[in-house]
Amino acid sequence: MDNHLDRQEVISALAGDEGFHIRKSKTLGEYYAYYAVKYGSEDKYIIRTSTNYSDKREQLIYFATILTTFFIVLNCIIHFFYINYLKRDFENKIKKMKRYLEKGNTEKLLYYKKEEKWLLEFWEVLKEWQKRNLDNIEKLDYDKKLLKMIITSVDAFIGLIDENGKFVLKNNSLNHLLIVDNKEYIKAFKYIEIISVIKKSLQEKKDIRQEIYINGIKEYFIKNIKKIKKNNQFLITIKDITNIRRTVEVQKTFISNVSHELKTPLTNIKGYLIALEDAPQEIRKKFLNIVENNVVKLENTIIDFLNISKIENSKILQIIPEEIYKIEKQVNDSVVIIKKEKNANIDFHWNLFPNNQGFINTDREKLILILKNLVENGIIYNHSSIPKIDIFVYEEKDRYKFCVKDNGIGIPEDKIKKVFERFYRVDKARTSNLGGTGLGLSIVKEVVEQFSGEIKIESKEQEGSIFKFYLMK
Template identity: 30%
Template sequence: MQKKIFLVFFVILLVGILLTSFLSLSLIRSSYMDQLEEKLISNAVLIQEFIKEDHHALSSKVFQEKMQDLGEKIGIRITIIDEAGNVLVETFKKEGIIENHRNRPEIQAAYRGEVGKAIRYSNTVDLDMLYIALPLDTDLGSIVVRLAVNLLEIKKINQTLFYYIVISIGSGLIIATLIGYRFIDKIMEPIKEITEVSKKMAAGRLGMRACVPSKDEIGELADHFNHMADRLEDTIAELSDSNTKFKALLTSITNPIIAVDHKKNIILLNTAAEQLFGIERKDAIGKHILEVIRNNQLDEEIKRVLKENIDTQIEINVKNPQEKILKVYTNPIKLENDPTKTIGLVTVIEDVTEIRKLEKMRSNFVTNVSHELKTPLTSISGFVETLKSNTIEDEKTKKRFLDIIDIETERLTRLIEDILTLSEIESSQHRVLQEEIFPTNVMKEVEEMMHPIAANKGIALSSKIDMNLPNIYGNKDWFKQMLINLADNAIKYTPHGGKVLLTGYKKHHNIVITVKDTGIGIPKKDLPRLFERFYRVDKARSRKVGGTGLGLAIVKHIVLSFKGRVKVNSEEGKGTEFTVILPIKK
């Protein structure tokens, strides 16, 4: 800016000096020429007086010498021309015949009775000359007195003036440049101050202010700038506070929130949305909603909301980053001053995957429980009706029917007990008893308890238990139930002559418990669903051995209550091994 102002100042100054110099030069030249013309005219008039006194002597030698002396004294060339254009007198003599002067412009003007004037190059004297011609009437006819002076002097004056002008321009420019630079620099100081402060403010230092003590327009500009900076700082502080609160609010909302504009490009999303879709805010902002949530149903719903300006809710299934069921509430964003205009919409998302799974599990659970209860109840009801009819007189048959009723009743009792146990474990996950448990002692107790059951089936039950297992904390009864279920499951599905091994040892910061059998094994396709409620690999065989289908589900939930994990390895025809890993609390 300073360079531009200085350049403009320099150009204006240069143009001004040049115009002034050349006008002065022109004025001086014009004035000099006017004076020179007046001098020539006055001398011409004087010569006319000489001629009038004795015009018969024009051709005399005395008159020629007299004009020659006069021309030399006043430094003027004197020429007298007759009516025919012949030169009668010429003070600047040249060898040879002097040509006729009738057609010279100044002579023509004189013949017309005017004062003839002309500036041109003279071949007679080889110089630029100023000519003045005056007419004079005599008895011998009209004659013209012409005086001429060379312009060598005016040329010298012009050169001298030009020299002084150049010196004046150079000196003036140097002095004016120095003064102008200082002056412009002084003017630019407050502007530079305001510019520097604005840069610092743009870099985030909002507390900076411009200090300009002058009382002129620039000082007023600085005052307004500082006032604007105060207002800006207050406004940014308010916006920052509002933004902080808004971000805190968005972050604290556990439901994912996504806002899109009227082109369906994302303009806002919270942390929960980032986590749900596995994308960062900076990568999502500005992208089309389909690039984040690849679901055409949602895209069509957003299109409908923007078009009809309504609130809706839908459920969608998404595959990425993992399969989920989402409930999406859509609300249009309306302008406060024009509620009929929609500029975008906000989607509030609720992950209902677990809810739908639980609903499905509850439905399946009710269905399975109903089925499991219906089968023994139907059997019991049928045999009771038969016994009540008194159509059976054979005591052995009656006793067999009563034994079947007793077996089905026990089965119902076990099923109800398992359902109650599972319900208790699930409802007590957040308030588990923290009893001190001695795993070695509990495992020995379970081994002694299950030994007679295994012996009755001809199965060898043995153990390899570390006698110094560290203590753990949790519900002691649940821990024991877990071991009983695993051991009972192994004994049930191991044929006569088989083996069941119960082991317990410490590894790193965990207690590892395994129950290994040489039973019938489990097909690989059934392993992922083994811990589901009422899931049976072989339903007919399970009912035959008295299984309820809840034993392993109970095991899984007990292990989870201890913050542990359970896994199973099995091969059909060779046996199964269940491994429980429980962390040791420090």
């Protein structure tokens, strides 16, 4: 029928071999299932059939409702199970992983079931990452401790400040330049000479290397400031070079004095040798005596210079038991000429432990050097008709105490502290004529200090001097 040509199943059958459609019948008001198929060799006919589908549809809806309800309930059960077991179990494992990362190898390893392969793989990756992380942390910790040891052990100040002038870190060297608790460099450093250099570097944002002299403490420093571009910080180093500067000054003074000490007798020798050519016979002996005295003075000067060089280059002590009579003999032999000229007396007074009679533990060569210089000074700077030198030696538990007493001209009280300086003479005009170089007592002091000892002087003018010192065994 023509009015059936617009039916969906007929349209589908005309387009192909067959058609199917389910719809509500307008005539009967119920759901029907329609089926249509071509018929005949020339496809002139369409056979169409239908059956009531309402019951089946209600059954399908019923089963769909049951299944939907079932799956909703099942989903609720699964969700409840996930919330109360799976999620909690997963969270516990994550917490254990977290503890492992926080505590490192001290946390026990986790056990996973075969069906948790993905979690096991993740855990293996996590452990490997943690191992590398712990190795890196250990290395960084070692490097940090090593750097801290280096910074704290150097004898220079090292500090790092940010662009606002606050200390990020600093060591404890040269604390006399700082108020330790202050974080800002302007308030931390005590001296404007240091502050001004840092301020200039921060303002101009450039490196500065400068030698500074702090007048308040009379000390020299080398100051380095370097800008760290990456984080806009400034590295400050301050090194005390006071001793270096003073050593340079001492060396200059020493060279100047050496030149003067050698030049004076050489000039005298040269002058008197020239004068001898035309001198009358009666005064030639006098000139020769003057030349001889200057030769002796030159020889003593060179010996003193060699002794100082030897002391400074060899500070190792060879302390062994030495016989006291050999020490007495060697001291007397070392000053035999001047002792004979001045008619001097040298007496030793030994106060040793009973079991050590005849021996002391010392470096004989250096002890002789000390005593020779003190005895020689006591004889040279002496107006007495019979210069007398008494040497007292007292043995104590871990050291020997020496007292060298003379009846010489003495030392003014205000000069006592200076007599150990190199080339220092109490009265340069007078002592120069007596042949002294001004090096004897400085040699004595340096050798005593090599023995870890200390030397002191008690003296009054025209009443003689007592040199007290001790030497460690």
